[in-house]
Amino acid sequence: MKAIVYVALKPGVLDAQGKAIASALTDLGFVGVVGARQGKVIEIDLAETDVEAARARVHEMCDRLLVNTVIETYRVDIIA
Amino acid sequence: MKAIVYVALKPGVLDAQGKAIASALTDLGFVGVVGARQGKVIEIDLAETDVEAARARVHEMCDRLLVNTVIETYRVDIIA
Numbered sequence: 169m170k171a172i173v174y175v176a177l178k179p180g181v182l183d184a185q186g187k188a189i190a191s192a193l194t195d196l197g198f199v200g201v202v203g204a205r206q207g208k209v210i211e212i213d214l215a216e217t218d219v220e221a222a223r224a225r226v227h228e229m230c231d232r233l234l235v236n237t238v239i240e241t242y243r244v245d246i247i248a
Numbered sequence: 249m250k251a252i253v254y255v256a257l258k259p260g261v262l263d264a265q266g267k268a269i270a271s272a273l274t275d276l277g278f279v280g281v282v283g284a285r286q287g288k289v290i291e292i293d294l295a296e297t298d299v300e301a302a303r304a305r306v307h308e309m310c311d312r313l314l315v316n317t318v319i320e321t322y323r324v325d326i327i328a
Binding site: 174215233 | 254266269270272276278279280281282284285288290291292293294295305309314
């Protein structure tokens, strides 16, 4: 079973990478770039076979290691 | 209009972050973690209003700046 975790900065938290991307795109001549934000995706292969158990386990992984919940939010998709 | 770009390392390319995540999860006592891979997500706000034009523009952004196509693959979702 596979879990995909999408991690993004909370709204209001300064996203320096996102700002750098938006300004680099504009510098390269792309017009109409209003803004950009960068986050990360973590794909985890699990031996677990129960969807709900896997989801609970991955939420615990996020809270303990993968996500800084002070400044980041996350979403978990489980692919059976 | 919003574009979401998912960037991942190509299969076969060493993913040091992914390996570090998998081994840290195992060290924390999570059993059944078979592997992990880390990628990035870039969300771009565009002034463009045509979906196909936006998609073409974002593919060009990926090839020119956002993605190292030697070692990375990407997928673009356009959210109208």
